Amino acid sequence: xxxxxxxxxxxxxxxxxxxxHDMGGSYEIKEAVQLELFPNDxxxxxxxxxxxxxxxxxxxxxxxxxxxxxxxxxxxxxxMKGSSEGREHISIPKHFVKTYSNNAELGERxxxxxxxNY
Ligand SMILES: [Zn+2]
Numbered sequence: 048x049x050x051x052x053x054x055x056x057x058x059x060x061x062x063x064x065x066x067x068h069d070m071g072g073s074y075e076i077k078e079a080v081q082l083e084l085f086p087n088d089x090x091x092x093x094x095x096x097x098x099x100x101x102x103x104x105x106x107x108x109x110x111x112x113x114x115x116x117x118x119x120x121x122x123x124x125x126x127m128k129g130s131s132e133g134r135e136h137i138s139i140p141k142h143f144v145k146t147y148s149n150n151a152e153l154g155e156r157x158x159x160x161x162x163x164n165y
Contacts, residue, residue, distance in 0.1 A: 093122035137161055 056065035091102045100113070100122040108114050113126035117138050139157055147153040 091120035093125055094119040095121055095125040098122050098124075137165055 053067055055063050058064050089103055089105070091100045091104055092098070093100050094115070100120050102111055102113070102120050108116070111120065113121035113123060115121060115136065118136075137160075139160055143153060143156055143160070147156050
C-alpha cells in the first residue's frame with residue numbers, strides 16, 4: 048500500500064471542519080477540533096513590546112525582517128516605528144562607560160571605536 052493523503056478542511060480558527068475528499072466519502076466534523084497548527088511558543092517575542100512576532104524561532108537571522116544584531120527580534124509594528132536610520136545602532140564595550148570618566152574622552156573613544164569597527 049502506498050501513502051495516503053487525506054485532505055483536511057480547516058477554518059479560520061484552525062478548526063478542522065471536514066476530513067477527506069468530497070468524491071470519496073468525506074466526513075463532516077460536528078464538534079470543532081482545535082488543531083494546534085501554530086503553537087505560540089514557536090514564535091519569537093518582540094524585544095521591545097514583548098508581543099509575539101510572526102517570526103519563527105527556527106528562522107535563520109539572515110532571512111528575518113526586524114532582527115537587530117546583538118539585541119534580538121522586533122515585531123513588525125515596533126520595527127516599522129523607527130526610520131531606517133533610527134534602527135541603526137552600534138554597540139560599544141561596557142567598560143568604556145566606566146573606564147573613560149571624562150565625557151569628552153568617552154565621546155572620542157566611542158567615535159574612534161565606530162570608525163575602527165563599522
Ligand atoms: Zn514589538
